[in-house]
Amino acid sequence: MPPDPLSTDSGSRNIPAWNLYGERRAFPDVLHIERITDRAAGLDWRIAPHRHPHLHQFFLILDGAAKVTLDGIAPDVVPPFLLSVPPGVVHGFSFAAGTDGHVLTVPLQSLPELLDAGAAQGTALGRVGILTEIGALEPLFRRIHAEHDGSAPARGVMLRALAAEVACLVLRALDGPMAESGVTTDPRFHRFQAALNQHLRDGWRLADHARAIGISERHLSRICRAATGQPAATLIEAALMREACRLLVYTRASIASVGYDLGFEDPSYFSRAFRRVMGLSPGAYRAGFERD
Known part of the structure; x- marks a missing residue:
């Protein structure tokens, strides 16, 4: 079926x-x-x-x-x-x-x-x-x-x-x-990752995640660095841009709508953030897949 x-x-x-x-x-x-x-x-x-x-x-x-x-x-x-x-x-x-x-x-x-x-x-x-x-x-x-x-x-x-x-x-x-290797990961990192998936479209930023876990932003970033080598803010931004890539390729939503859906109040700020992470604009990223 x-x-x-x-x-x-x-x-x-x-x-x-x-x-x-x-x-x-x-x-x-x-x-x-x-x-x-x-x-x-x-x-x-x-x-x-x-x-x-x-x-x-x-x-x-x-x-x-x-x-x-x-x-x-x-x-x-x-x-x-x-x-x-x-x-x-x-x-x-x-x-x-x-x-x-x-x-x-x-x-x-x-x-x-x-x-x-x-x-x-x-x-x-x-x-x-x-x-x-x-x-x-x-x-x-x-x-x-x-x-x-x-x-x-x-x-x-x-x-x-x-x-x-x-x-x-x-x-x-x-x-x-x-x-x-016997390396263990702080359970608070797993809680952060679960919350990151759950609240990806809710506009949660670093302060929101730290507050939900009950630790400071600096402490959360130390935990994330220990687990991945990257600070929490970088992981949040990477997750947002991964979802943005999915929406740009697999939906017909406008670029502004994609940004709004991911908690960006200003479409131009979303476009700048996307270019900084991905190396090209949202429109160029989408166009590359449309040509394929």
Whole structure:
């Protein structure tokens, strides 16, 4: 069953947020898994750019060919590979007919200790990841298929366990050196990252985030520097500009509207901030993708 665009997010000013299996309500199962052929064949092997606010997806592409776009970037990938896509990332596909693989969709509430924003931020599960060495993942995906299609006792518990194994393997493969170093991140940094995602369009600035966490702006910046090497203000600005890039590429909203949506009261100030971070104006950035 192909997903339907959310009626509230299908307008010209919003990137489509797809209503996958009732995502607006409680997800009807612990997870969902299907073959690429089941998902893409009925859509002429093309899946338009979209994003899921509350789902993490793992795409295991085994053979064939796939052109992938991730927030406007098209990485050069050749099967077999695994693609990990956290919530909010705009992704689209163009598959060669007959491409084989699996799509594993996991609601955040099924694995909050791994996939929830507070837990995933600062790890490989909080950003797009691509694995070219799939190792034990293919048989693991087959086990998830079999369990998902069955009705054995403790089915939900087993599905969560298998999905957790997938997530842990991906995390370790992408974040292995960091995971083994014994370095820990201040939990207040994860709270900051979660609030940054939640309030991105609410005009929150550094003072708002520091106040919400209950620390000074200077202390919050020290925590962010320790975790990422960058101060909090830089991380806030980078998040705003990432979202601006998504809106410029995937919506028809005016440049002024994009700025207003992200809390910039003055369109000219938004344009100057965008140019400073991205190296070109919002109009030039959008035009570059329209030419492509």
